[in-house]
Amino acid sequence: MQAPADIASDELTDAERKALAQCRHAILGVDRPLALECGVELGPYRVAYQTYGTLNADKSNAVLICHPLTCDQFVAEKHPVTGKEGWWDSLVGPGKVLDPARYFIICVNVLGHCMGSTGPMARDPVNGQPWNLRFPVVTIADMVRAQAALLDHLGIPDLFCVIGGSMGGMQVLEWAASFPKRVFSAVPIACAAHHSAQNIAFHEVGRQAIMADPEWKGGEYRAHGTVPARGLAVARMTAHITYLSEQALQRKFGRTLQNRDALGFGFDADFQVESYLRHQGSTFVDRFDANSYLYITRAMDYFDLAAARGGGVLAKAFTGTATRFCLVSFTSDWLFPTRESRAIVHALNAAAANVSFVEVESDKGHDAFLLDEPEMFRTLHGFLQGAANARGLGNGR
Amino acid sequence: MQAPADIASDELTDAERKALAQCRHAILGVDRPLALECGVELGPYRVAYQTYGTLNADKSNAVLICHPLTCDQFVAEKHPVTGKEGWWDSLVGPGKVLDPARYFIICVNVLGHCMGSTGPMARDPVNGQPWNLRFPVVTIADMVRAQAALLDHLGIPDLFCVIGGSMGGMQVLEWAASFPKRVFSAVPIACAAHHSAQNIAFHEVGRQAIMADPEWKGGEYRAHGTVPARGLAVARMTAHITYLSEQALQRKFGRTLQNRDALGFGFDADFQVESYLRHQGSTFVDRFDANSYLYITRAMDYFDLAAARGGGVLAKAFTGTATRFCLVSFTSDWLFPTRESRAIVHALNAAAANVSFVEVESDKGHDAFLLDEPEMFRTLHGFLQGAANARGLGNGR
Numbered sequence: 001m002q003a004p005a006d007i008a009s010d011e012l013t014d015a016e017r018k019a020l021a022q023c024r025h026a027i028l029g030v031d032r033p034l035a036l037e038c039g040v041e042l043g044p045y046r047v048a049y050q051t052y053g054t055l056n057a058d059k060s061n062a063v064l065i066c067h068p069l070t071c072d073q074f075v076a077e078k079h080p081v082t083g084k085e086g087w088w089d090s091l092v093g094p095g096k097v098l099d100p101a102r103y104f105i106i107c108v109n110v111l112g113h114c115m116g117s118t119g120p121m122a123r124d125p126v127n128g129q130p131w132n133l134r135f136p137v138v139t140i141a142d143m144v145r146a147q148a149a150l151l152d153h154l155g156i157p158d159l160f161c162v163i164g165g166s167m168g169g170m171q172v173l174e175w176a177a178s179f180p181k182r183v184f185s186a187v188p189i190a191c192a193a194h195h196s197a198q199n200i201a202f203h204e205v206g207r208q209a210i211m212a213d214p215e216w217k218g219g220e221y222r223a224h225g226t227v228p229a230r231g232l233a234v235a236r237m238t239a240h241i242t243y244l245s246e247q248a249l250q251r252k253f254g255r256t257l258q259n260r261d262a263l264g265f266g267f268d269a270d271f272q273v274e275s276y277l278r279h280q281g282s283t284f285v286d287r288f289d290a291n292s293y294l295y296i297t298r299a300m301d302y303f304d305l306a307a308a309r310g311g312g313v314l315a316k317a318f319t320g321t322a323t324r325f326c327l328v329s330f331t332s333d334w335l336f337p338t339r340e341s342r343a344i345v346h347a348l349n350a351a352a353a354n355v356s357f358v359e360v361e362s363d364k365g366h367d368a369f370l371l372d373e374p375e376m377f378r379t380l381h382g383f384l385q386g387a388a389n390a391r392g393l394g395n396g397r
Numbered sequence: 398m399q400a401p402a403d404i405a406s407d408e409l410t411d412a413e414r415k416a417l418a419q420c421r422h423a424i425l426g427v428d429r430p431l432a433l434e435c436g437v438e439l440g441p442y443r444v445a446y447q448t449y450g451t452l453n454a455d456k457s458n459a460v461l462i463c464h465p466l467t468c469d470q471f472v473a474e475k476h477p478v479t480g481k482e483g484w485w486d487s488l489v490g491p492g493k494v495l496d497p498a499r500y501f502i503i504c505v506n507v508l509g510h511c512m513g514s515t516g517p518m519a520r521d522p523v524n525g526q527p528w529n530l531r532f533p534v535v536t537i538a539d540m541v542r543a544q545a546a547l548l549d550h551l552g553i554p555d556l557f558c559v560i561g562g563s564m565g566g567m568q569v570l571e572w573a574a575s576f577p578k579r580v581f582s583a584v585p586i587a588c589a590a591h592h593s594a595q596n597i598a599f600h601e602v603g604r605q606a607i608m609a610d611p612e613w614k615g616g617e618y619r620a621h622g623t624v625p626a627r628g629l630a631v632a633r634m635t636a637h638i639t640y641l642s643e644q645a646l647q648r649k650f651g652r653t654l655q656n657r658d659a660l661g662f663g664f665d666a667d668f669q670v671e672s673y674l675r676h677q678g679s680t681f682v683d684r685f686d687a688n689s690y691l692y693i694t695r696a697m698d699y700f701d702l703a704a705a706r707g708g709g710v711l712a713k714a715f716t717g718t719a720t721r722f723c724l725v726s727f728t729s730d731w732l733f734p735t736r737e738s739r740a741i742v743h744a745l746n747a748a749a750a751n752v753s754f755v756e757v758e759s760d761k762g763h764d765a766f767l768l769d770e771p772e773m774f775r776t777l778h779g780f781l782q783g784a785a786n787a788r789g790l791g792n793g794r
Contacts, residue, residue: 037662133664196647212606237598237605252594273594277598304652
């Protein structure tokens with residue numbers, strides 16, 4: 001067994017250094033490594049996390065926010081790397097749906113990510129070499145077990161609520177299935193109980209774009225001082241299209257040209273939508289690691305809750321659950337369409353679970369869950385208020 | 398003005414050589430160059446084309462098939478490069494909807510393509526150097542005018558029918574708007590009167606993938622003896638997802654693994670859908686040119702019939718038309734959804750045109766127009782039979 005010092009000796013990236021300076025972290029798995037689904041025993045490993053608010057005396061007010069693929073633990077504050085506002089600022093803050101005055105809010109950088117938690121950029125404690133592509137493939141369930149280990153470490157027995165959208169919603173479902181007694185309420189938003197063939201296909205395109213970039217160098221780019229920037233940008237551009245709806249793209253950009261009425265008759269960005277996508281691609285490279293992108297997309301591809309926890313039947317993954325569920329989907333989300341949420345609702349009904357479900361009318365596509373959607377806020381506020389009353393959290397103030 | 402000999406001195410690729418050996422071609426624009434929309438006068442230029450059947454004495458039985466992005470003039474025969482059956486074998490042949498015993502069927506390799514017609518791989522007749530990225534950006538209207546010039550060359554005054562799907566459908570619409578008196582009937586299938594923001598976005602991802610490939614070398618890869626294979630493969634993979642429906646991917650592949658029940662916990666193709674996409678990508682490279690891919694996708698992006706021919710109003714592009722139209726769309730086509738066809742139908746109605754429209758129920762996505770879709774065949778058969786009677790083509794046999 002390795003000592004935590006091995007983890008401390010990681011060569012951190014600038015981004016990780018900045019991230020860790022602004023959040024908390026724990027070294028876990030020293031005595032008891034994390035048994036990953038792939039068979040590898042991972043330990044020690046670091047989890048970086050951020051918290052907002054204070055744990056009450058009963059330890060009954062903890063809320064875990066699970067972040068999506070390209071967000072991280074900086075939910076409601078200026079991001080240490082990008083300087084942008086928190087990604088779920090609209091939901092978390094004084095007077096908002098998740099008020100730190102009432103709840104102890106935690107968000108954990110998922111395993112395999114690149115904002116401080118152990119991932120492919122870290123060093124293998126066994127030999128001190130960077131993991132890169134030798135890092136074990138982690139799953140949504142592995143991420144969730146690392147979060148559970150952090151809660152143990154923090155002495156938090158259970159969660160008032162686990163909430164998240166997209167890949168965050170997958171983690172919420174995994175939490176509810178794997179640790180039903182530790183989850184009082186669960187809010188999976190804009191997600192699915194498994195990744196579809198089309199979604200796997202889009203991820204595969206992104207991975208191929210990264211791995212086709214000669215600067216990727218088999219994943220060893222850090223040692224070579226290169227960055228597979230163009231491949232990662234193409235991966236991001238592809239994914240970004242899937243986050244928006246056709247209607248939103250039409251409304252925001254249509255066929256509007258960069259240069260007024262004049263077509264350029266060339267391959268520069270003629271249309272505003274091209275310029276927008278290129279910008280999305282190039283800025284992503286500044287804040288995200290290419291190998292992490294491979295690992296996190298793989299984790300999403302592998303997610304299939306019915307197969308993993310229900311012997312092929314989703315309802316069985318939730319047998320006997322006492323958790324209160326609230327699902328939200330968006331009409332124009334074609335990455336995780338409403339029918340995926342409805343399938344989860346049906347399974348929860350079959351498991352006699354306490355479940356509510358709202359399909360929010362929106363033309364903003366999958367990204368709607370990150371945006372200003374009053375009906376989503378009202379739904380979450382009402383649901384959490386009811387759950388807080390049931391949990392004896394009162395009005396909180 | 399350059400002599401045709403300049404064209405003959407093109408350094409043909411192997412694929413072009415094989416293509417030209419199996420089809421007809423003409424050198425056009427020697428005396429009167431083609432005035433491209435970008436302002437360049439192109440000439441001389443070569444158009445490669447294939448024909449099936451015989452032109453009747455009245456010259457009244459000519460049918461022009463317009464091919465989509467990645468197909469070509471080999472509609473109904475073994476392809477000279479891939480050895481595969483013709484891409485519209487299901488529609489064209491003895492006893493089929495387009496029977497060579499009845500019609501003189503022509504399909505022209507579009508300008509900018511890579512199966513024998515002049516494109517970025519050809520040599521600029523002015524300086525004898527390969528065009529590559531200096532080839533002028535051509536448009537759908539330019540492609541159509543090159544086809545019209547070929548008809549002039551062949552002494553064919555007008556067409557009984559112009560038919561095509563996807564980019565082929567765009568050409569059909571352009572034909573009907575630009576040369577209404579030369580088009581007796583028009584069949585635009587699974588297309589739109591303009592390329593949407595989302596479709597431009599997907600094309601832009603493909604182009605960025607190609608141009609990000611260092612083997613692309615600013616488009617000069619032939620001189621360097623390289624092929625931007627990985628970039629072109631990623632472009633194809635992205636596009637291929639848009640050609641299929643989510644349902645078709647789910648039905649064909651779902652989450653089925655390559656290796657039975659065992660996840661690989663790595664980045665090889667674990668799921669069948671990944672393996673299928675990789676295959677689509679790698680085989681495409683053998684038959685398509687990367688620069689041509691840039692040019693042809695750009696032509697589609699630029700297509701906006703209302704803006705170009707109707708002063709912003711699509712109906713005005715068809716004012717006074719006597720052409721008979723038949724439109725076909727497919728329920729699961731999300732690249733060119735039914736609402737795009739419906740918008741064309743509305744415009745044709747407003748122009749008091751003779752138009753019929755069928756939305757075919759299919760779960761096969763955009764590619765349905767290339768597949769065995771009995772309802773499409775029945776629709777086209779009925780429409781063409783009526784048009785043939787009106788044209789006095791009788792039963793043809």
